[in-house]
Amino acid sequence: MVRADMVLDVICVHSYIGYTRLVRAANRLRARGTAVTITFRPYEIAPAASDSPQLLMPVLERALGPYAATQTELFTWQAARDGLELRYDLAVATGTFRPHLLVALAAGQGRAEAVVERLFRAHFTEGEHIAAEDVLRDVAEECGVDLTPYGPGVLARTSPEAEELRGELHRLRHHGVTGAPVFRIADGPVLLGVQAEGVLYEAMAQAAARSAGATTP
Numbered sequence: 689m690v691r692a693d694m695v696l697d698v699i700c701v702h703s704y705i706g707y708t709r710l711v712r713a714a715n716r717l718r719a720r721g722t723a724v725t726i727t728f729r730p731y732e733i734a735p736a737a738s739d740s741p742q743l744l745m746p747v748l749e750r751a752l753g754p755y756a757a758t759q760t761e762l763f764t765w766q767a768a769r770d771g772l773e774l775r776y777d778l779a780v781a782t783g784t785f786r787p788h789l790l791v792a793l794a795a796g797q798g799r800a801e802a803v804v805e806r807l808f809r810a811h812f813t814e815g816e817h818i819a820a821e822d823v824l825r826d827v828a829e830e831c832g833v834d835l836t837p838y839g840p841g842v843l844a845r846t847s848p849e850a851e852e853l854r855g856e857l858h859r860l861r862h863h864g865v866t867g868a869p870v871f872r873i874a875d876g877p878v879l880l881g882v883q884a885e886g887v888l889y890e891a892m893a894q895a896a897a898r899s900a901g902a903t904t905p
Contacts, residue, residue, distance in 0.1 A: 689722075689723045689724075689899065690873070690874060691724075691725050691727065691873075691874055691895075692710065692714065692725070692726045692727070692872070692873050692874075692888075692892065693727050693729060693871065693872045694707065694727070694728055694729065694869055695731050695870035696728060696731060696868050696869050697730070697733045697784055697868050698784055698788070698808055699733065699781075699782070699811055700733050700868050701763045701766075701767060701812070702881065702882050703868045705766065705770050705772065706869035706881075706882045706883065708771075709770065709882075709883065709884065710726065710883075711805070712885050713889035713892060714892065716889055717889065717892050722896045726800070727795070727800075728795065728804055729870075730784075730788040730791070730792070730853065731860065731867070732784055732785065732788070733867075734783065734784075735783075737781065737782060737783040737784075738783060739785075739819040739820075741780045741782055741819075741820070742780065742781045744776060744779040744780060745779075748760065760774075763776075773813045778813075778814070778815025779812060780816065780817045782817055782818060782819040783819055784818070784819065785819075787818050787819060787824065788853055789843055789847075789850055789853050790803060790824050790827065792849065792856075793828075793835065793838065793842065797833055797834065802831040802832070803827060803828070806827045806831055810823065871883060871888065871891075873892055874892075874895035874898070874899075875895075876894075876895065879891075
């Protein structure tokens with residue numbers, strides 16, 4: 689068993705690329721018969737952002753001025769190299785607390801990988817408002833996450849699950865996490881920023897070899 693941790697935000701293009709490479713690397717190892725468990729840790733790149741939807745490009749233009757178009761073109765090109773489609777003309781700026789809440793709930797049912805990918809695609813490719821209740825519930829249903837045991841208010845910011853999420857966000861900030869993505873494979877070093885798929889694969893393969901060596905009589 690190999691354990692991998694990733695800090696991400698689902699409106700962060702670098703997290704999207706990093707997630708894609710991490711899962712591809714994990715699937716290569718899984719195909720060889722090694723179990724890989726990925727734990728996603730939450731980070732908000734815009735913690736003060738409202739859940740009220742706004743088109744993303746005007747928000748970026750206010751923040752970056754004339755560099756917004758250049759930056760989004762660069763990000764679109766970088767993502768395309770990993771087979772990802774970014775539609776900044778459709779993307780909606782929003783807070784990500786509630787999407788992170790869904791990811792945490794999905795993790796409890798072994799569905800976090802699917803939910804994270806679906807949230808990324810909904811935001812970057814389909815122009816969905818991923819903090820909206822109906823969108824989150826649709827993602828949950830599509831990915832096989834059962835929200836009924838938690839009650840109707842589980843995706844609210846005032847739920848007990850939301851308080852747990854706030855605690856995790858605080859814990860990560862306290863430990864010095866100031867951006868995303870961040871990776872750690874097993875007990876290896878912390879890897880900051882987007883990593884090559886090969887780097888992540890080698891880190892996992894080495895962790896698997898160490899684990900196998902430790903369990904060999």
